[in-house]
Amino acid sequence: MQDNFDIVIVGGGPIGIACGLEAKKNGLSYVIIEKGPIVNSLFNYPINMQFFSSSEKLEIDDIPFISKEAKPKRNEALEYYRRIVTSNNLNINLFEKVGTVTKKNDFFEIETDKANYLAKNVIVATGFYDLPNKINVQGEELPKVSHYYKDPHFYASQKLAIVGASNSAIDAALECWRKGAEVTLIIRGPEVGKRVKYWVRPDIINRIEEGSIKAYYNANVTSISPTTLTINTPKGAIVLENDFVLALTGYRPNFKFLQDLGIELSQDNKKLPSYNPETMESNVKGLFLAGVICGGMETHKWFIENSRIHAPIIINSIKEKLKQV
Incomplete structure (x- = not known):
């Protein structure tokens, strides 16, 4: 199995999947690593949950999301994102947890509970649903x-x-x-x-x-x-x-994981991670942030509908960097 990639994507939620789609379309080698099933966070939502956003705002890569009502429910979202993964044959490793990400020279070494990987770039799209307040x-x-x-x-x-x-x-x-x-x-x-x-x-x-x-x-x-x-x-x-x-007092990103990666956080209660909004690259060269994790403790600022644009921004940035090598 290939263990040397242009990109390792940490997190197989909607935004991680969007990043994988963009990488594949642009001919970049990639793997998505998800610690649970496809869109693990959505899977763990309440059974009857209905989204605030309408279905078209949850679409990624212009793939139509058809739902019975204007605002889809959890089971419809699971079906939508699962079909995107399977129909596009995305390279995704499920039930695999990332342990450490270490940068050595121009590469990142990613160690999981199942394998080791080398990557020129890493995208962190881990969301915020893992740690309750x-x-x-x-x-x-x-x-x-x-x-x-x-x-x-x-x-x-x-x-x-x-x-x-x-x-x-x-x-x-x-x-x-x-x-x-x-x-x-x-x-x-x-x-x-x-x-x-x-x-x-x-x-x-x-x-x-x-x-x-x-x-x-x-x-x-x-x-x-x-x-x-x-x-x-x-x-x-x-x-x-x-x-x-x-x-049910809310959830927060895994800030320790971000800090272990070398990502700087703001010193106030917001704990905003450092990144360039034009490229989504963090203060660690080659390490990008995507999705709700960009908001730190302000978990209400980023959603699928307004952070799906992160995928093309990041992949375009990586393509430009690879041209310069």
């Missing part, structure tokens, strides 16, 4: 607590507390309530998040106002026990009977 309270490690939500059926007839006010938290609250869960929302701010999908926000507000879903605003969790949940509210501490906790 912890709430850092006693009991967070209990089996009843999860930072990922999959299927509402699991919580039927259970007392479920959901921590958060973003799209993931609100979707989970509505779905689980409709499957028979007794849902309580713990919201740090004074209201439901303003970036919640516009067709969903009125629904959750109505359910809260009618009392179907309980919500505590300006509140935060202080401790979790096997049978209860303690929260701090403007009216003081409240202890709730509780079976399960979904702490």
